[in-house]
Amino acid sequence: MQSKLVAINGPLRNSEYPIQGEIALGREEDNTIRLEDPWVSAHHCTIAEQNGRYVLSDLESHAGTFVNGIPVKQRELKGGDEVAVGNSLFLFQAESPVRSAINEVQMDEEEAPNAQAIELHPEELVNLAPEVLAALPATERMGRNLKALLRISRAIGSLRDEESLPWQLLGMIFDVIPAERGAILLLEEDSRELRAQVAWDRIAGPDHPVHVSQAVVRRVIEERVPLLDRGGQGEEKRRRGFLCVPMVSKERVMGIIYLESTGTSTGLTTDDLKLLAAIAGLGVIGIENARQFERLNTENQRLRAEVSLTHDMVGRSARMREVYAFVERVAASDSTVLIYGESGTGKELAARAIHKNSGRKDQAFVGLNCAALTESLLESELFGHEKGAFTSAVSLKKGYLEVAEGGTIFLDEIGELSPILQAKLLRVLQEREFVRVGGTKPIKIDVRFLAATNKDLQKEVREERFRADLYHRLNVISLTLPALRERPEDIPELAEHFAARYAKKCNRNVSGISAEALACLRQYDWPGNIRELENAMERAVVIGSSEKILAEDLPESLQESVEGGGACGPAKYHEAIRDLKKKMILGALEQGQGSITEAAKLLGVHANYLHRLMRNLELRPRMKKQTGGA
Numbered sequence: 001m002q003s004k005l006v007a008i009n010g011p012l013r014n015s016e017y018p019i020q021g022e023i024a025l026g027r028e029e030d031n032t033i034r035l036e037d038p039w040v041s042a043h044h045c046t047i048a049e050q051n052g053r054y055v056l057s058d059l060e061s062h063a064g065t066f067v068n069g070i071p072v073k074q075r076e077l078k079g080g081d082e083v084a085v086g087n088s089l090f091l092f093q094a095e096s097p098v099r100s101a102i103n104e105v106q107m108d109e110e111e112a113p114n115a116q117a118i119e120l121h122p123e124e125l126v127n128l129a130p131e132v133l134a135a136l137p138a139t140e141r142m143g144r145n146l147k148a149l150l151r152i153s154r155a156i157g158s159l160r161d162e163e164s165l166p167w168q169l170l171g172m173i174f175d176v177i178p179a180e181r182g183a184i185l186l187l188e189e190d191s192r193e194l195r196a197q198v199a200w201d202r203i204a205g206p207d208h209p210v211h212v213s214q215a216v217v218r219r220v221i222e223e224r225v226p227l228l229d230r231g232g233q234g235e236e237k238r239r240r241g242f243l244c245v246p247m248v249s250k251e252r253v254m255g256i257i258y259l260e261s262t263g264t265s266t267g268l269t270t271d272d273l274k275l276l277a278a279i280a281g282l283g284v285i286g287i288e289n290a291r292q293f294e295r296l297n298t299e300n301q302r303l304r305a306e307v308s309l310t311h312d313m314v315g316r317s318a319r320m321r322e323v324y325a326f327v328e329r330v331a332a333s334d335s336t337v338l339i340y341g342e343s344g345t346g347k348e349l350a351a352r353a354i355h356k357n358s359g360r361k362d363q364a365f366v367g368l369n370c371a372a373l374t375e376s377l378l379e380s381e382l383f384g385h386e387k388g389a390f391t392s393a394v395s396l397k398k399g400y401l402e403v404a405e406g407g408t409i410f411l412d413e414i415g416e417l418s419p420i421l422q423a424k425l426l427r428v429l430q431e432r433e434f435v436r437v438g439g440t441k442p443i444k445i446d447v448r449f450l451a452a453t454n455k456d457l458q459k460e461v462r463e464e465r466f467r468a469d470l471y472h473r474l475n476v477i478s479l480t481l482p483a484l485r486e487r488p489e490d491i492p493e494l495a496e497h498f499a500a501r502y503a504k505k506c507n508r509n510v511s512g513i514s515a516e517a518l519a520c521l522r523q524y525d526w527p528g529n530i531r532e533l534e535n536a537m538e539r540a541v542v543i544g545s546s547e548k549i550l551a552e553d554l555p556e557s558l559q560e561s562v563e564g565g566g567a568c569g570p571a572k573y574h575e576a577i578r579d580l581k582k583k584m585i586l587g588a589l590e591q592g593q594g595s596i597t598e599a600a601k602l603l604g605v606h607a608n609y610l611h612r613l614m615r616n617l618e619l620r621p622r623m624k625k626q627t628g629g630a
Contacts, residue, residue, distance in 0.1 A: 003054055003094050005047070010088030011036070022048035025085050026059075038511070039063045039086035039500050047077065047092075051163050051294070054092070056083065063497075068356030069349065070327060080362055087504060105183050105197045106209035107217070149275075152282050162186075162290035166198045169257075169283050174202065177272045179243070179259035181210045185217065186247075186255035186287065192221060195255075212258050220244050221253050228273045231261065241268050247280045247287070254284055314497050315490035319482040323350065326479050331357035336429070338414075338474045339452040341481030344531030347452035348412060350481060355408040360448060363407030366400045371413035379421060380437050389438020401434055401445055408448045414474065415455035415466060422467045429473045449474070484526040484533065491521050494530060498537035499549055506541055516551040524558050557616060582617055585610070 005017045012035070017023060023032035026044040035044070041061035048055055054077045058065040066084040067075045077083070079094030152172050166184040173182065183199040199210035220227055224246050231241025242260040246253050257280050261268055330337055331354050339347045348367060355365045373381060380389075384399030400409060417425065428434045429449065433442045451474050460466035484491065495513055503510035513521075517540075526532055540553035551559065584603065592598030596614075600607040 003049070003092070005033070005083065005090040005092060008082075008089050008091050010086075012088060019047055019049060019054060022046055035086055035088055037086035037088065039497070040088075044085055047083075054094070063493075068361060069353035070324065070331075070357055082356070087500065104209045105185065105199045106211050107214045108211050109214055149278060149282070152279060162287060162294065163196070165283070165286050165290055166196065169279070169286070170198055170200055173257070173259070173276065173279055174200070177243075177259060177268070177276060179261050179268065182257070182259040183210050183212055184255060184257050184283075185212075187221075187253065189254075189291075192253075210260075216242070216244050217256055217258070220246050220256050224248055224253060226273055226277055228268065228270065230267050230269070243268050243273050243276050245273065245277045245280045247284045249284045249288055254287060257283070314494050315487060316493070317482075317487040317489045319487045320490060323479065323481060327353050327357065330354060330477055330479075332359065334358075334360075334448050336449045336451070336474055336476045338457075338476075338478045339450065339481065340478060341452070341454060342483050342529055343454050344529030345481040345483060346530055347481055348410065350479065351408075351410045351450040351452065354450060355410075355448075358408070358448070360407050364404050365408050365410065366404040367410040367412060368400050369412045371416040375418045375421060378417075379424070382421070383424070383434050383436050385437035386439045389436070393438065396436075399434075399436065401428065401447060402443065404445075404447045406446055408450060411449070411451045413453060414451040415453040415457055415460060417466075419467070422470050426467060426470045426473060429470070484529045488522055491526075491533070492518055494533055495521055495537055495549075498534045499541060502538045502541040508541060508544075509547055510541060510544075510549065511547045513549040514551065517549050517554060520551050520554055520559060557612070578617065581613070582619060585614060585617070585619060 003019045005019065005023070007013050007015045007017075012033070017033055024043060024046045025031055025033045025035060025040075026042050027035060027037065027040045028042045031043065041059065041063070043059050044061045045056060045058045045065040048057070055074060056065065056067065056072065056077055057074045058072060063086060064071040066072070067077070068082055069084075077092045077094075079092065081092045083090040083092060152169065166186065170182055170184055173179075180203045181199070181201040183197060185194060186196045187193065188195045201208050201210050216227060219225075226243070226245040229240075229242050240260050240262050242258065244256055244258045247255045247257065257276060259268065259272075259276065327350060337351075337354060339350055341347050351367070352365060355361060368378075368381060370378060380393075380397070380399070382399050382401060384397050384402055385393050387393060387396045411425075424434070428445075431442075432446070433444045435442055457466055457471050457475070461468045461471050484494075492513070495518070499510050499513060521533070521536075528535075536555050536558060537549070539555055540549045544550060544553040585599065588599035588602040589596070591602055596610055597607050600610040603610065605613075
């Protein structure tokens with residue numbers, strides 16, 4: 001199976017794209033995969049095959065490219081990785097490992113044959129210079145040779161893989177030189193040790209070694225001269241004829257090309273030697289380019305690794321870059337991670353990112369909210385139960401711990417666990433085994449534990465509401481996610497992300513967010529964090545009617561909480577609305593003789609809503625001043 005991208009979400013869903021050499025993803029028509037998505041840059045990212053590896057590179061896209069929930073600049077893809085580009089999600093499927101039909105090179109310790117060393121001058125080589133082509137005889141073989149050189153030249157320009165280049169070179173050599181077998185040996189750059197070798201026996205087929213005289217190789221390397229032995233008929237058997245030419249770059253031998261033929265009808269000639277020497281020169285150029293490309297790629301990866309990551313959780317602030325770096329570091333281990341953060345900061349997203357970049361990514365990720373269930377039900381969900389363990393237990397049920405076997409279990413709001421369940425979970429963390437409800441047999445498990453809480457567990461421990469020993473078991477590695485108000489520079493990007501998501505769901509054309517609405521979003525404190533921002537953008541998309549999200553599309557509570565009101569939109573409109581609300585509330589308070597309950601009844605709203613509205617409009621100080629004066 002060839003490596004490919006399979007679209008599993010987005011407008012190209014269920015489409016498959018084979019990866020041959022390099023593919024590009026982006027919004028422009030010249031991309032291999034074109035995505036008409038406002039969150040996709042004109043040229044967003046590429047995936048290129050490099051030495052059997054598939055490397056994804058983000059092309060400085062404005063929204064970022066994500067692998068398994070981790071935004072990356074450059075990443076080697078593995079089978080099963082999920083690649084997110086804008087609103088599209090692709091699954092990378094790696095090619096099935098297939099053993100290539102190969103021949104090994106066997107170096108023979110035999111005396112050097114009486115081969116003819118030929119010194120070739122540059123003008124004797126077959127080359128593509130126009131003045132040389134004009135002077136060559138127009139024979140059929142010469143035409144074939146020139147076509148081969150042109151084909152090799154084109155191949156050299158497109159290949160960036162040192163491993164595949166010798167194979168292709170050897171195949172093209174066999175097209176123009178009547179050899180039965182051959183080999184290309186490449187040397188290390190700073191020594192005469194073999195770096196790589198490829199061989200091909202066209203007669204015996206794969207799994208038969210190609211014999212090469214060590215003395216011949218040594219002589220070609222040391223003297224830097226091509227050798228020709230035409231072979232011939234011996235007393236008992238035919239003697240092998242061979243060609244061997246050095247691959248020389250800047251007075252340094254990079255390797256040799258060796259060809260061999262046994263039959264007299266396909267004898268090797270001086271013309272073959274000249275052509276092979278010319279091909280060796282082209283091969284040198286290709287190998288040098290491939291090695292330089294690899295050096296540049298390695299340096300590029302090193303430099304990109306030093307550059308901060310972008311992320312699927314959306315945001316490029318310094319605080320979020322720290323989170324991405326943390327996820328990248330801890331994902332590879334099996335250590336327990338405790339994630340702190342206020343409600344709505346994306347703790348489960350961080351946990352999923354850790355799982356997707358771990359060695360357990362192909363296994364289950366199981367999440368359980370400890371605050372959403374009663375104690376008895378939570379115990380049954382976590383550990384499972386045996387048939388008949390209680391009245392409604394009509395059959396055996398596996399718990400979340402068993403379902404997560406081999407993968408990751410995420411315990412959200414772990415600070416809400418009852419003391420009894422805290423003790424049972426502690427045993428699971430210590431012994432890596434548990435017993436189902438109503439059962440007696442311990443069950444061993446292999447899972448990674450991730451937990452999250454919006455509470456201060458150290459304070460809970462001091463006040464004896466949370467077990468100290470369980471806290472220390474969970475707090476092996478800890479991560480604190482920043483509140484949205486601590487990273488205000490990420491608010492515009494998050495808002496645009498949610499606007500695009502819900503515009504697609506509602507089939508609406510939303511081109512962006514107005515400057516007034518952005519100003520309003522930036523000034524708000526966001527006590528509900530990202531979840532509150534997402535809800536606000538969903539509302540704005542649903543009730544809005546223009547191509548841009550306007551300030552008046554945002555929730556009223558958000559507009560009212562922003563000091564001055566004018567920053568959220570057209571100043572006169574919002575100031576007038578704000579003043580009108582103040583007058584109505586103050587009038588109702590006056591009629592109700594300062595009673596908020598009575599004022600709420602007069603206005604036809606709930607007292608709690610009136611409290612919040614007065615706080616947003618900063619009416620409490622004025623009210624106190626009025627009542628105090630009375």
